[in-house]
Amino acid sequence: MAVLTRSEILRHIEAGTIVIDPFDPAQVGPASIDLHLDRQFRVFRPAQEIFHVTDDADYREVTSLIEVDDYFLLLPGQAIHGVTQERITLPPDICGWIQGRSRFARIGLMVHVTANFMQPGITRAKQVLEMNNAGPVPLAIHPGTAICQIILEECVGQATYAGRFQEQELP
Template sequence: MILTREKILEEIEQGRVEIDPYDPALVGPASIDLRLGGEIRTMDPGSGPIDVEEAIDYRRFSTLRKLDQPFDLVSGQTILGITLERVRLPADLCAWLEGRSRFARLGLLVHVTAGFLSPGINNRQVLEIANLSGRTLRLRAGTPVCQIILQRTEGSAVYRGRFADQSRV
């Protein structure tokens, strides 16, 4: 079951869902907007292949940058970003991260494949940001670039994987 605004606000008021920093204006009819945080990772140039395997560490192939100035995302470029907000979910709620249609219509993707937030998470969400348009898109920290849709689970579980407590991109 997808939670609507009324139920989302109840979950937040009861302390079961935490969004930090929290801005009630970002709660929509059935989602919560999340803003782009103040750091990104850009892929380092290279000519050799990257071996895609379970133990891969993306940080070896990228550079961390502060997003204190607007960043021009050129056509075809993919970077990593992170949400400003830390999201904590209880063991009986999961969430789906989606882009916002106003930006998708410009060719901006905010997640390539990793759009699921597991029950019990307590972290900032890393965004796989890509520009599919033929034009450069200018990104700024603080822009609400994505949203999460909360869904009640049948049973409870807690994610304890590799990115359980991520706070950096």
């Protein structure tokens, strides 16, 4: 597989094979695209009982959805789900990886803890971010911040994602 550089990313976006909405060419770096944090967060409710991790597990049973206007206060050790402002569509021969940005990692913010793979052929999907404050100080997380980046790769062959999170809107 080969990582797409800025010129290839812009070529795909201009051709319409990759769609990012909203999009500004300034988001594209040498080999990545910055994505911005939206206003919705999914927070964990205080534990009342054991939650069984099985194939039927539904995160909505242990979380609540909230929306903020100014910022979300992420306490040390706290985990939340955020979501990108951008909706992303990839063709069947390109996949992607979500990565945190080093400027935030340096203050203990883990922007994407697990499940950072973006399947080829996703359609108009916002990307859910599994965020965690691994540092010792509370962090005010502001919507609109360029919080993470995606790295895109060409696939060998083609595939199209048709799972339950196709066209996801919320964390």
